[in-house]
Amino acid sequence: MMNTLLGSTTGNHTSDSPVQSQDHPISPQRRKIVVAMTGATGAILGIKLLISLRRLNIETHLIISKWAEATIKYETDYHPSNVRALADHVYNINDMAAPVSSGSFRTNGMIVVPCSMKTLAAINSGFCEDLISRTADVMLKERRKLVLVARETPLSDIHLRNMLSVSQSGAVIFPPVPAFYIKPASVEELIDQSVGRMLDLFDLDTEEFERWNGWNKE
Structure with missing residues (x-):
């Protein structure tokens, strides 16, 4: 009876055991990140983020609002269907029964x-x-990483109070402020730098932007 409850100490491991043989090593679980795009200006930031996550082999779960679709078509050369194709899973913004709506969904x-x-x-x-x-x-309730790439300027006291409040609840406010110290030759370089810094918050390195290394003496 004791061997039945604890599993045999010889032979094959029980199904509950996390140990596997060297012939069948445990593969690390693929990381998952939820990406949401709203109608604020800056749709290209979300698109470039999805491209970077795809390159890093991160499983993405995408939610696009109605006005985000309009902004994508107005600001970029992408169609919303092309953007959806960059993600592993896509959900309708009105689908409140989607897996990502539950705290039991691991991400x-x-x-x-x-x-x-x-x-x-x-x-x-x-x-x-x-x-x-x-x-x-x-x-927020599950104490998981939440990054809000806030796009608005100037900011009213209402905006600032909301930012402070969600920050106190655990979110990270990330205004995509351009880093002029990289001496960008194009808007593309500024976008890559912002996306890279966003993913730094998830311990992911795109290796696609210049980091600050102190004053360069020439």
Whole structure:
């Protein structure tokens, strides 16, 4: 009876044992990140983020709002269908029964890029009116990484209060401020730098942007 409960000490391991033979090593679980795109300006940031995550072999779960689709078509040469194709899984923003809406869904975090002030306000108030705000709410309650790439300027005291409040709840506010110290030759370089810094927050290195190494003496 004791051997039945604990598993035999010889021969094959029981099904509950995490140990596997050298012929069948345990493969590390693929990391998962939820990406949400709202209608704020800066759609290219979300697109470039998805491309980088795909290159890094990160499993992506994408939610695109109605106005994000409009912004993608207006600001970029991409069509929303092309953007969806960059993700491993895509959910309708109104599908409140999607896997990512539950705390039982395991993920390494979520990034809202770009994040509109409407979405920020919904997250701050806990008003889960759609799948983006609901999934962000899940990240906060489960103490998982939540990064909000806030796109607005100038900022009102309402915006600032919302940012402070969600930051106190555990979110990271990431305004995509350009790094002029890299002496960018194009907007593309500024985008790559912002995306790289966003993914730094998830301990992911795109290796596609210049980091600060002190003053270069020439």
